[in-house]
Amino acid sequence: MAIRWALPLTPRRAGLALLLGCVLLGNLRADWDFSQISRKAQALYGPLGAGQQRIDAWQQLLATQRQGSEAERLQVVNQFFNRQLRYVEDPELWQQADYWSTPIQSLIKGAGDCEDYAIAKYFSLRRLGIPSEKLRITYVKALRQNRAHMVLTYYSTPEAMPLVLDSLIDTIEPASQRTDLLPVYAFNGEGLWLTGAGGNRKVGDSKRLSRWQDLLKKMQAEGFPTEPAY
Numbered sequence: 001m002a003i004r005w006a007l008p009l010t011p012r013r014a015g016l017a018l019l020l021g022c023v024l025l026g027n028l029r030a031d032w033d034f035s036q037i038s039r040k041a042q043a044l045y046g047p048l049g050a051g052q053q054r055i056d057a058w059q060q061l062l063a064t065q066r067q068g069s070e071a072e073r074l075q076v077v078n079q080f081f082n083r084q085l086r087y088v089e090d091p092e093l094w095q096q097a098d099y100w101s102t103p104i105q106s107l108i109k110g111a112g113d114c115e116d117y118a119i120a121k122y123f124s125l126r127r128l129g130i131p132s133e134k135l136r137i138t139y140v141k142a143l144r145q146n147r148a149h150m151v152l153t154y155y156s157t158p159e160a161m162p163l164v165l166d167s168l169i170d171t172i173e174p175a176s177q178r179t180d181l182l183p184v185y186a187f188n189g190e191g192l193w194l195t196g197a198g199g200n201r202k203v204g205d206s207k208r209l210s211r212w213q214d215l216l217k218k219m220q221a222e223g224f225p226t227e228p229a230y
Contacts, residue, residue, distance in 0.1 A: 031225070032059075032062070032127070032224060032225070033223065034055065034056075034059045036223045037055075037104065037222055037223040037224065038052060038055060039223075040221065040222050040223040041055075041104050041108065041222055041223075044221060044222065045105070045108055048108055049108075050110065051107055051108030051109070051110065054084050054107040054108075054110060055104065055107050055108070057080075057084070058080070058084075058103070058107060058124070061076065061077070061080055061124070062124065062127050062128065065077075065128055066128055066129055070130060070134075070154075070156070073125060073128045073129075073130065074125065074130075074154055074163065074165060074172055075172060077121050077124045077125055077128070077165075078121060078165045078170065078172055079170060080124075081106075081117050081120050081121055081124075081167075082117070082167060082170050084107065084110065085106055085107075085109075085110060085111055085112050085116070085117060085120075085167075086110065086111045087111070087112070087113060087114075087167060088109075088111040088112065088113065089113055090113055093109060093111055093112070093113070100115055100116070100119065100211055100214070100215055101116040101119065102119070102215065102218050102219050102222060103119065103120040103123050103124070104219075104222050105218075106119075106120055107120075114149050114150045114151070114167050115137075115150045117150075117152075117167035118137050118150045118151060118152045118165075118167075119137070119215070121152045121165050122135055122137060122152055122188075125152075125154075126189075130154070132188050132189055132190060133155075133158070133188070133190075134154055134155050134156065135152065135153070135154060135155075135188055136152070136153045136154075136155070136162070136186035136187060136188050136193060137150060137151075137152060137153075137186065137187045137188065138150065138151050138152070138153045138162075138164075138183055138184075138185070138186045138187075139183075139184045139185050139186075139187075140181040140182055140183050140184060141181070141182040141184065142168070142180060142181060143179075143180050143181065143182055144180050149168075149181070151164050151165060151166045151167075151181070152164075152165040152166075153165070153175065153186060161174045161175055161176050162174070162175045163175070164178050164181070166178075166181075189212075190202075191203075191204050192204030
């Protein structure tokens, strides 16, 4: 039985969504100067070590994959981060209960947890020209693991069944086939969305969400030219 990717909005769930602040950057403008980004990252975080090679590989991916189809770009980005990063929980990696890494921080560490994979894939696909309205960060419950989880979802059209880019598996599958995931909410850089049969209805504003602001500020400090999608 396929899981319906929609849930009724309740004050409790809305409050949870706002608390999580699960909204990511919608637009990235101009060029990304990776020489400057690497210099600033080293100043912020110390010697990059093997992380520099991973950052260089990311730069190469972004420079060479813009001409592929959207399906090809999804596949390349999904495989890249699933292979470059190993899964490590925030308390072990950052000594914090919940920490949202920038792509640069994740690549320096060579590790992250589920939201870090989703964040890195989201930014990469936005940089590769996938419109923000086709991408959502989706908060789910992973039923087999009985735990909260985050994935990136892609909608070819607003009414389409989303494809799921997941850190748990390398294959990209329609959400209807991911019966192991129970969807809760979806987000992008432009707000909070309620998805499913009702049709991707926007139900919140990202401007008030502190985690979005914190993530944006960290990327700006790393040298990314950013602008909010408000």
